[in-house]
Each structure stands twice: as structure tokens, then as C-alpha cells.
Amino acid sequence: MLILMTILYLMHMRKIYTSTIFALTLLTLSGCASKGAKFVAPAFTDEGTSSIYLMRQSSFVGAIICRPVLLDDINVGCLQNGGFLRVELSPGEHTLKMPKVNSTDWFEPAILKGNFESGKTYYAEWTGNLETFIPIPNGALTTVIGSAETTLIEYQESDALPILKSLYDSSN
Secondary structure, eight states, X not given: OHXXXXXHHHHHHHHHXXXXXXXXXXXXXXXXXXXXXXXXXXXXXOTTXXXXXXXXXXXXXXXXXXXXXXXXXXXXXXXXBTEEEEEEEOSEEEEEEEOOXXXXXXXXXXXXXXXXXXXXXXXXXXXXXXXXXXXXXXTTEEEEEEEEEEEEEEEOHHHHHHHHTTOEESOO
């Protein structure tokens, strides 16, 4: 009888433990997505400036990281999972960079160099795809190694707008 009660107790505790871990995971991940206003239409770009919309579709891989955006090595914002960021810039040669967040970040820096024309709006999407994921058992712990591919894909407005309509403003 005591063994049965112990087994039932352990099963009950396992359910509580599993439910707690699941709830904490959901709470953590829900804080990772962009919470700004949903995209409606491109903002007007003045004749004396250029603008670029950086997009990041929602993905589980790297979801918790808000990717910093540097314009000519000056921080202009952060691109959240499921978000977009509009960056205004003066016409001419510029470098947009999305560097590694820290030493454990598997994603390589993404760089976009270009000559931005006055009055034009540009569109680019950051993507990060897991290439390898190798868990290595190490006693009670598990070490994970892996690598990821990073790309910045340039789009025409007609191709970018359907993507943008599913994204939220990361600038807030």
C-alpha cells in the first residue's frame, strides 16, 4: 500500500513539475515576440531621405534574441522575432549590420552595403536557419553544439508587403 501511495504521489508531482516547466516556457517565449503596432502600409519617404524596412518573420530558432541593427556602426534599433524595423537614412553609401549578440550566438553577422537613393524605400529580410544541432550527453547534463546560417534577403516592394503585413513594429 505504501509503495502504491508513493508511486501515485510521484506521478502527481511529475505532473505538477511538467506543467510548471511548460507554463514558464510559454511565459518566457511570449516575451520574445514583437509587441508593437501591426504593419499597415509603408510610411512616406521624404525626397531628401531614404528608408529601409528590415523584416524578421516569426521563427522558433533564435526567437528569444532581439537582433541589434547598426547603421554605419551606430545602433539604430533592434529587430525582434516577428517584427519589422523602419530605418531612415540619408541618401548615399551606407552599411547596415546585424552583429552577433554575444559569444554564444550561433548566427553570423549579417551585412548589407548599398547606395541608397533619395526618396526610395528598400526592403530586406533577416533569416536565421539552424544547420546543425548536436546534443552531447555529459552525465546528468547535456552540452549542445551547432551552427546556423544567416542571410539578409533583399525584396522588391510587391514581394515585401505581404510579409510585412504579418509583422509588428520592433521600434516600440
